Amino acid sequence: MPYFGSRSSSNLENVNPRLVEVCNDAIKTMDFSVLCGHRNEEDQNKAFDEHKSTLRFPESNHNKKPSDAVDLAPYPVDWNDKRRFYNLASIMFIAANHIGVKLRWGGDWDRDASRKDQSFNDLPHFEYKGEAPEEAKHNQMILANAYNPGDSYA
Numbered sequence: 001m002p003y004f005g006s007r008s009s010s011n012l013e014n015v016n017p018r019l020v021e022v023c024n025d026a027i028k029t030m031d032f033s034v035l036c037g038h039r040n041e042e043d044q045n046k047a048f049d050e051h052k053s054t055l056r057f058p059e060s061n062h063n064k065k066p067s068d069a070v071d072l073a074p075y076p077v078d079w080n081d082k083r084r085f086y087n088l089a090s091i092m093f094i095a096a097n098h099i100g101v102k103l104r105w106g107g108d109w110d111r112d113a114s115r116k117d118q119s120f121n122d123l124p125h126f127e128y129k130g131e132a133p134e135e136a137k138h139n140q141m142i143l144a145n146a147y148n149p150g151d152s153y154a
């Protein structure tokens with residue numbers, strides 16, 4: 001069973017414990033790295049300057065302490081293999097339902113299951129949006145299915 005390396009573990013240190021629970025559940029299914037949890041002012045403005053974020057400090061969910069956002073990448077990291085990022089998103093939403101958490105993914109900011117209305121794609125980015133009541137879990141299962149690239153994805 002995959003588990004987090006020391007760098008991923010330390011990146012989870014200043015992350016909302018509920019979001020950490022989701023990550024701990026998801027990694028049982030797919031190996032991935034935690035690239036980033038909390039971002040301080042310097043790190044956030046650097047991410048903005050490098051167009052990795054559209055927000056300056058302290059606007060990002062990464063800037064809260066503990067952080068309400070994590071950036072994840074399937075391990076080993078291959079930025080060109082988007083299919084694995086979609087697969088991870090699907091697994092994260094299934095894990096979120098196990099734990100009872102509401103998530104938002106940077107590949108579908110408005111949570112409408114469509115990736116065609118995105119002005120900014122942030123495929124590694126996941127945000128904690130509070131606890132998920134039972135009725136919200138049905139919607140999240142629809143999202144998990146929509147994000148799943150399936151076998152026919154080219």
Ligand SMILES: [Zn+2]
Pocket residue numbers: 062069070071122124125126
């Ligand atoms: Zn992020």
